[in-house]
Amino acid sequence: MRLADLADLPLTYAEVGATGDDATLPAGYHHVRCSARIGRGRDRFTEAAERVMRYGMLRGAGVRVVAGTEVAAVGTDVLGRLGPIWAPCRVVYVVDDANCRGFAYGTLPGHAESGEERFAVRYDPADDAVYSEVIAFSRHATWWSRLGAPAASLVQRVVTRRYLRTV
Template sequence: MRLSDLAALPLTYREVGGTAGTLPSGYHHVHKTAVIGRGRARFEEAATAGMRWGMLRGAGIRVEPTAAVASVGAEVIVHLGPIAAPCRVVYVVDEPDRRGFAYGTLPGHAESGEELFLVTYDAATEEVSAVVTAFSRHATWWSRLGAPVTSFVQRVVTDRYLRAL
């Protein structure tokens, strides 16, 4: 699989943008949040790192993106050991107190669904949080067969995302 081949591929699910609201039924759902600091400067630092694939890289995952900064339409191959997972950024959040992006799966990914990586700032408490929201289901025979293992890996990686920034 080459990065240059991804632009021609369709997303593998219909509920594009589903992580922005109520998560669609028929999928496994994940929503985790962790406080990662305090203050506007910490928010800006974490949000900037997050938009440069920081939650993934900080979790020890090799990232091969088409853009240095996540933007709508940017493709990325996420490498977790020998597994390559192709994705495309489907939306970006760029608000004063919320910044991040969501990507969706492309053919060749073991799962089908979407994942949102977000950094938030609560002006009342000055808390900065990392947020991961996702919906997914198995897309390959081997991910279905290895469901207990793939589910465990997803939980571990999600926790690493939250500590990455």
């Protein structure tokens, strides 16, 4: 699988943007909303945001990443690989606010799951705390992901915890 193979592929789900701040995650999917405090202060937020925007949550969790841009941007195709499994995705939105930075990507054909995942860091000026966040919705998209659902769910939980700690 190559990045060039992804250019004309459509997203595999209709609810684009549903991992946004105020969005209700769509029915019919498995939902993930996780966060972890990763430090304090504006400098820590800036450092973590830079890592997130360069696919640092993925890389830190052990996912090999090939992306069309060095920094996440809307429309960028991303190929993630965890072991033998390829995960083709496309960045569907970017968050670049004073107190929150990150991006979400959606699945493309060939991904074992169908859905969207958001990776972000948030600064809370009220207590000077910095949080990493993952918000996602997904459902199985292949026969082999349905067959291996218990193992896939375990892998998803482990990888999500790694995402949160890595920035």
